Amino acid sequence: MAASGDHGGRTLATPLARLVAGELGVELAAVAGSGRGGRVMRADVEAFAAAEVAGEGTIPVFHLTTTVDAEELMDLRAELDVTVDDLVVKACAMLLAANPELNVSWGGDRLLAHKRVQVGIAVAVDGGLLVPVIRDADRKSITQVAREARELIGRARAGELAAGDRTGGTFTVANLGMFGIDQFTAVVSPPEAAVLAVGAALDEPVVGDDGAVAVRRRMRLTLSIDHRALDGAAGAGFLEQLKRLLEQPLRIVG
DSSP: OOTTTTTEEEEOBBBHHHHHHHTOOOOOSOOOOOGGGBBOOOOHHHHHHHHHHHHSSSSSEEEEEEEEEEEEEHHHHHHTTHHHHHHHHHHHHHHHOGGGGGGGEEESSSSSSSSEEEEEEEEEEEEEEEEOEEGGGGGGGGHHHHHHHHHHHHHHHHTTGGGGGOOOOSEEEEEGGTTOOOOOOOOTTOOOOOOEEOOOOOEEEEEEETOOOEEEEEEEEEEEEETTTTOOOHHHHHHHHHHHHHHTTTTHHH
């Protein structure tokens, strides 16, 4: 017997439900619709995806850490009047677009490749954490990323985020540097395959090529990865590219 949402071989669904299903890798035909005539709604897709994730149990995760010389990054941040997060989000988006094999997630029995780069930003709010998503972050200028991030963070803290603001992410950036945290590991949130944890930029003594010691600002980045979607070499390659990009930050805005 056909499902209530089946209509001549095509599942009845709202356009937004189809969009979210594509972003989350959900087969619409498997979703029970709660709308009129069995039409699949966005909430139905999100609930289905959440149930699948909950049924997966513990996922295999590994962590990689690197240290970035943040001198030029911090100077550029001040000059452009943007945040470290803005620059990191834009840098990650650029790399995910340039390396589409990294913009993936695990779909239960297959690897899902995402056509769009959607970067979530972890925001601490009263009672928990919210992760609004900057859509197509790779196609936006640093100014656009910064403006959208400010708006999303403001709405998150005011409790005004729409459900659609928090779905469809393919990668997340979490920063606890403003709380004085030097280094940490963030939790991967399926169906995303990776999350980047950004620590504080700290003054540290560094030995230069000439043997002289100088104090420079450095920060530690830790990448947590779902091992089902990406292997160690892919994660290390991404982190190496990100380190180089953040140490030459004019490439982010150029």
